[in-house]
Amino acid sequence: MKLSQRSGTIEQSHIRSMTRACNALNGINMAQGVCDLEVPRKVIEGAYTAMNEGFNIYTPTEGLPRLRSAIAAKIKRFYEVEIVPEQVLVSDGATGAFYTACMALLNPLDEVILFEPYYGYHRSTLSSLEVVPTYVRLESPEWKLDMETLEAVVTPKTRAMVICNPANPSGKVYTREELEAIGEFAEKHDLIVFADEMYEHFLYGDAVHVTALSIPSLHDRCVVLSGFSKVFSITGWRLGYAIAPVSVIEAMAQLNDLIYVCAPAPLQIGAAVGLEELGDSYYTELARIHEHKRDLFCDALRDAGLNPSIPAGAYYVMTDVSSVAGNDDFEKAMAILEKTGVASVPGRAFYHDDAGKNMVRFCYSKPLDVLEEAAERIRRL
Numbered sequence: 001m002k003l004s005q006r007s008g009t010i011e012q013s014h015i016r017s018m019t020r021a022c023n024a025l026n027g028i029n030m031a032q033g034v035c036d037l038e039v040p041r042k043v044i045e046g047a048y049t050a051m052n053e054g055f056n057i058y059t060p061t062e063g064l065p066r067l068r069s070a071i072a073a074k075i076k077r078f079y080e081v082e083i084v085p086e087q088v089l090v091s092d093g094a095t096g097a098f099y100t101a102c103m104a105l106l107n108p109l110d111e112v113i114l115f116e117p118y119y120g121y122h123r124s125t126l127s128s129l130e131v132v133p134t135y136v137r138l139e140s141p142e143w144k145l146d147m148e149t150l151e152a153v154v155t156p157k158t159r160a161m162v163i164c165n166p167a168n169p170s171g172k173v174y175t176r177e178e179l180e181a182i183g184e185f186a187e188k189h190d191l192i193v194f195a196d197e198m199y200e201h202f203l204y205g206d207a208v209h210v211t212a213l214s215i216p217s218l219h220d221r222c223v224v225l226s227g228f229s230k231v232f233s234i235t236g237w238r239l240g241y242a243i244a245p246v247s248v249i250e251a252m253a254q255l256n257d258l259i260y261v262c263a264p265a266p267l268q269i270g271a272a273v274g275l276e277e278l279g280d281s282y283y284t285e286l287a288r289i290h291e292h293k294r295d296l297f298c299d300a301l302r303d304a305g306l307n308p309s310i311p312a313g314a315y316y317v318m319t320d321v322s323s324v325a326g327n328d329d330f331e332k333a334m335a336i337l338e339k340t341g342v343a344s345v346p347g348r349a350f351y352h353d354d355a356g357k358n359m360v361r362f363c364y365s366k367p368l369d370v371l372e373e374a375a376e377r378i379r380r381l
């Protein structure tokens with residue numbers, strides 16, 4: 001059968017191909033971003049009880065009122081920002097929330113600014129909707145935002161920009177000043193800002209998460225995306241959400257209904273229970289455990305003579321691999337895999353051109369014993 005033009009717009013995921021190569025060698029897969037911690041008991045029991053109590057039918061497409069309220073309460077609890085539950089749409093993962101938001105807000109040939117290195121799904125989602133990504137590069141190790149470069153990519157067709165904060169893959173955490181500058185810029189050019197805050201609780205050192213919702217110039221022009229995949233280690237439950245002005249949520253809800261109908265009913269209760277009942281120590285512990293893993297693995301990369309950019313948030317590290325044999329990032333990632341049995345993602349997965357040819361990304365959210373083994377092997381590189 002002849003495939004549609006759209007089906008050709010999605011690049012085969014480099015993460016999946018590295019995973020296949022890793023499995024063939026029985027290696028340690030640090031390519032894929034799967035949070036390894038145990039699911040909190042309260043979350044599991046909340047979902048289990050909900051199933052037993054009959055929460056097994058469709059929910060409102062916007063999400064169960066209890067979960068929407070719990071998300072609104074969470075925004076108040078962590079960020080001192082007031083939102084109403086009607087500003088929340090629960091979807092099938094942050095992935096579903098972003099897709100729905102793009103469908104509701106963008107037209108074919110609109111341009112949307114992405115910061116490089118980007119998260120591949122952002123680019124693919126835009127391309128699949130015939131939206132045109134444009135790129136602003138942030139350079140390692142600081143990943144500093146240069147407002148002049150940003151100004152230079154704006155055209156009359158630019159409708160929006162995407163920020164990933166904390167960023168996958170760079171680990172950059174945006175400061176309040178940077179977000180204010182982005183807010184001013186967005187106001188000046190009348191842009192929507194999609195703020196993917198999936199890793200909001202994964203913060204290290206003195207990094208703090210500033211949600212786009214707390215920046216006055218962004219509050220009414222941002223769509224915040226987040227979810228439960230990483231924070232509760234439930235990537236397979238497919239539960240995420242968007243926060244936006246009520247009129248946008250209403251438009252998104254129509255599309256969410258069309259594509260997903262609703263997010264899984266009993267699992268929504270599990271997530272709500274998690275938000276309602278897990279204390280602050282759950283979140284600080286999550287960050288502490290990942291900070292330890294970051295340090296452990298970054299030390300090994302340094303010892304191996306690689307040059308990692310130390311992440312301030314999320315749970316990935318981009319590292320320079322110029323010193324590794326191979327003509328490009330793919331060959332270098334394969335060389336690392338063959339020598340050490342540790343899989344990474346070639347840098348090209350995060351850039352639209354060859355800027356990633358001397359980089360790879362490792363995901364360090366691995367069980368501690370596996371990570372220690374990986375660190376040992378990398379040291380021998």
Ligand SMILES: Cc1ncc(COP(=O)(O)O)c(C=O)c1O
Nearest residue numbers: 033093094095168198227229240
């Ligand atoms: C930045 C970012 N956003 C969104 C997602 C996907 O989230 P979900 O599982 O809720 O669809 C990921 C997963 O890796 C991610 O890294």
